[in-house]
Amino acid sequence: MATLHSPVVNKEDNQKISTERLTPQTAYHVPLWKALTGLIMSYVIVGAFFIAHGAIGFAEKGVAARIIFFHVPCAVLSSIAYFVGFFYAARYLLKLKSEKIKPFLDDYRSAAAMELGFLFCLLATITGSIFAGVQWGSFWNWDPRETSIVVMLLLYASYLLLRAANSLKPELRARLSAVYAVVALVPAQFLIWAVPRILATMHPTTTLTDPRMTSLSYKMVLYPAFIAFVLLFIWLMQLRVRMMMLWEQHRHNAQQTMETDYR
Amino acid sequence: MTHRMILMLVMAVPLVVWFGLFFYLLIIDRAMHRLENNQEGNDSI
Amino acid sequence: MSGSLWYQQAVALWRKDLRAELRTRVALGSMGVFALASLMLIALSMLSLKDEVFVDALGHSHLAWDNPAKMALLWVLFCFAAFAGLSHSFVHEESTGTAQNLRLFMSAHAVYAGKLFFNFTVLGAIMLVITPIYMLLTGMQVGGIMVFVPIMVWGGMSLAAVATTVAALASRAHTSGALFGAIGLPMLIVLLVLIMQAAKLCYSAHIDTISIVKDTGGLLSYGILIITLSALSFHFVWED
Amino acid sequence: MKISLIIKQKQVNNHSHFIPWQQVVRTQTGLRLCPLNTLRLQISNLGHRYGGRKLFQGVNLDAAAGTVVAVLGTNGTGKSTFLKIVAGLLTPWQGTVSLSLDGAALTGEKRRHIIGMTAPDMALYQELSGAENLEFFASLRGLNPDTAMLRSSLEKVGLKGRGRDLVSDYSSGMRQRLRLAVAQLGSPRLLLLDEPSSNLDAAGIEIVESVLNQHREAGHIVLIATNAPHEMEWGDVHLQVAQL
Numbered sequence: 001m002a003t004l005h006s007p008v009v010n011k012e013d014n015q016k017i018s019t020e021r022l023t024p025q026t027a028y029h030v031p032l033w034k035a036l037t038g039l040i041m042s043y044v045i046v047g048a049f050f051i052a053h054g055a056i057g058f059a060e061k062g063v064a065a066r067i068i069f070f071h072v073p074c075a076v077l078s079s080i081a082y083f084v085g086f087f088y089a090a091r092y093l094l095k096l097k098s099e100k101i102k103p104f105l106d107d108y109r110s111a112a113a114m115e116l117g118f119l120f121c122l123l124a125t126i127t128g129s130i131f132a133g134v135q136w137g138s139f140w141n142w143d144p145r146e147t148s149i150v151v152m153l154l155l156y157a158s159y160l161l162l163r164a165a166n167s168l169k170p171e172l173r174a175r176l177s178a179v180y181a182v183v184a185l186v187p188a189q190f191l192i193w194a195v196p197r198i199l200a201t202m203h204p205t206t207t208l209t210d211p212r213m214t215s216l217s218y219k220m221v222l223y224p225a226f227i228a229f230v231l232l233f234i235w236l237m238q239l240r241v242r243m244m245m246l247w248e249q250h251r252h253n254a255q256q257t258m259e260t261d262y263r
Numbered sequence: 264m265t266h267r268m269i270l271m272l273v274m275a276v277p278l279v280v281w282f283g284l285f286f287y288l289l290i291i292d293r294a295m296h297r298l299e300n301n302q303e304g305n306d307s308i
Numbered sequence: 309m310s311g312s313l314w315y316q317q318a319v320a321l322w323r324k325d326l327r328a329e330l331r332t333r334v335a336l337g338s339m340g341v342f343a344l345a346s347l348m349l350i351a352l353s354m355l356s357l358k359d360e361v362f363v364d365a366l367g368h369s370h371l372a373w374d375n376p377a378k379m380a381l382l383w384v385l386f387c388f389a390a391f392a393g394l395s396h397s398f399v400h401e402e403s404t405g406t407a408q409n410l411r412l413f414m415s416a417h418a419v420y421a422g423k424l425f426f427n428f429t430v431l432g433a434i435m436l437v438i439t440p441i442y443m444l445l446t447g448m449q450v451g452g453i454m455v456f457v458p459i460m461v462w463g464g465m466s467l468a469a470v471a472t473t474v475a476a477l478a479s480r481a482h483t484s485g486a487l488f489g490a491i492g493l494p495m496l497i498v499l500l501v502l503i504m505q506a507a508k509l510c511y512s513a514h515i516d517t518i519s520i521v522k523d524t525g526g527l528l529s530y531g532i533l534i535i536t537l538s539a540l541s542f543h544f545v546w547e548d
Numbered sequence: 549m550k551i552s553l554i555i556k557q558k559q560v561n562n563h564s565h566f567i568p569w570q571q572v573v574r575t576q577t578g579l580r581l582c583p584l585n586t587l588r589l590q591i592s593n594l595g596h597r598y599g600g601r602k603l604f605q606g607v608n609l610d611a612a613a614g615t616v617v618a619v620l621g622t623n624g625t626g627k628s629t630f631l632k633i634v635a636g637l638l639t640p641w642q643g644t645v646s647l648s649l650d651g652a653a654l655t656g657e658k659r660r661h662i663i664g665m666t667a668p669d670m671a672l673y674q675e676l677s678g679a680e681n682l683e684f685f686a687s688l689r690g691l692n693p694d695t696a697m698l699r700s701s702l703e704k705v706g707l708k709g710r711g712r713d714l715v716s717d718y719s720s721g722m723r724q725r726l727r728l729a730v731a732q733l734g735s736p737r738l739l740l741l742d743e744p745s746s747n748l749d750a751a752g753i754e755i756v757e758s759v760l761n762q763h764r765e766a767g768h769i770v771l772i773a774t775n776a777p778h779e780m781e782w783g784d785v786h787l788q789v790a791q792l
Contacts, residue, residue, distance in 0.1 A: 312690030
């Protein structure tokens, strides 16, 4: 789709298409990795109930806190999504500077990553709140990680707000939101790394960094859970980007029709 | 009802939700695949 | 004729903005009135908290309305005051059409530097007036002056940097006023957390080196990073 | 969209062996000498669009020192946009604009400092006086804005004695004159005038004409976007931006 913004339509092409329409379309096969996503996620759901054994330190001894397998991947993805969004935003700006082209694909990827970041952030907040209600006795405790995830949610929301406010001018919208994604990397970094460390937290901090802290049965479910969620993230992002491109193509076609019709 | 059966029933809820989501995504994927194929050479709908 | 360097242009812009500001007093007036009104509001509403005591998890009891709490509310006040007035610098240029001339005459980073220092000047003036009145009304103490002054100065600088960047982003959109507050606040919350963490150093008796580095380092690096990234990407916002 | 370049007079001779320090420029009044520099504005295949709307496409121009180009076209064909692209305020959708002096391409700050522009939508600061506006823009150009310099440039556009008044108290004609003074600061080698004599009286129009002649004689390039017949007359070269 490198020629997204300059497709030249001429008469010959139109002729060709009308004959091509009669030929059968390429069939849809489920890609392997998408099928794998479905399988691994199903394994995680079954495993959360029948493989993982109870862990020490939970409110009720010997109970496998199953929400962990959904809460932790969501929370991790909500910060990874920002990095993905930042990466594509920065690439968009660099391309704009060096190649003097309008790399809209990177803008779409950045936006899709931010939207999914918002979604996973929301899921992490909800699952976390449920878990906190069971484990700590209150659904909201203003634990530093709880605070930072809410601010992170606000950050994603304001990115999407900035995009919505400029939706009439796609080129300006792409530039402004890319700049915001780059600048807001600073607060996002502080939210992900610094704030939970500066302030005292009730969250266990070494579960992921120190493998000795988790039992084998936990690892056997938790690590596939990460894989499943990352694959799901990639899938959703791919769908969203494709949707944006189709929408852009549709808008472009409508414009072409307008220009030829009202000549 | 044994503990195991209760677990099975509880497990069924996320499993069913996930299957629903999975097939929903597959349907969208397939629809988009079709649209993209339609669009490839067709610039004047 | 060789033209002028970017910092000379930035100083010229700063002087022009200051001259126009002293003539119309839009930013200073709105921020000043806003800050004074909220100052009164805070002082009045916190009267009842004066003798309140809370017990922390370790069993120690503290005054609820202590110096760090007063400092936190002072900074909340500054944040809102900054967001009431500092958007003016860019929105005014865009809405009156003078921005085109600036684009023709100045480089983007000169514009950013000039606007940043102008905003810092205005915010600094407000802070200089409001802080003594606030301390008088609430009885907030300075604590360690060697920590207090740098925190006030650098906190103000970081606040001005966030406000300048967000104002530049918001001024390009149709609904700049509403957008300015909404997209700036998440960035401000993080800044506030860092400032409050650093401000605790003013009032703690035993300060070890590690906590100084940890608490002021966060604030310092936050400001530096925001200014650097904004300066690097500003021309994408400014130019067409 | 079709662009036609109509050359009314003979183009500038860049390779004059006989008078190496001056070049011959032929204008309405006949032959004329101007200082030799090889300031050159080259525009090739320029096109622009707003959103999905095409404004113009395939505009070409090669103007040498001492040329006044009249950019013509009906409303909405993008004359103002064209000037903004030449000024570097807009990135064109396609095509290039290059400006070179003595064979060396001018970019970045160097380019910025040799361009002056007036346009109806380029406003001045209402809360400052005319002289203060001039002083600010002069200091941006790196000039030393002393009283004598401000007075002379105000005098040149017929605003003598009005420099201390706020721009908000100016009439629209006076604002146009002040814009002209701002655009001329530092005697820019490339002057872009978008409807320069709008809101101006007869005396003001004469000022614009004398400004044009000055720049022509100094070997500068001037682009005027216009619809007015008397402004079209000023151009040595006509560049038609027409809508099909």
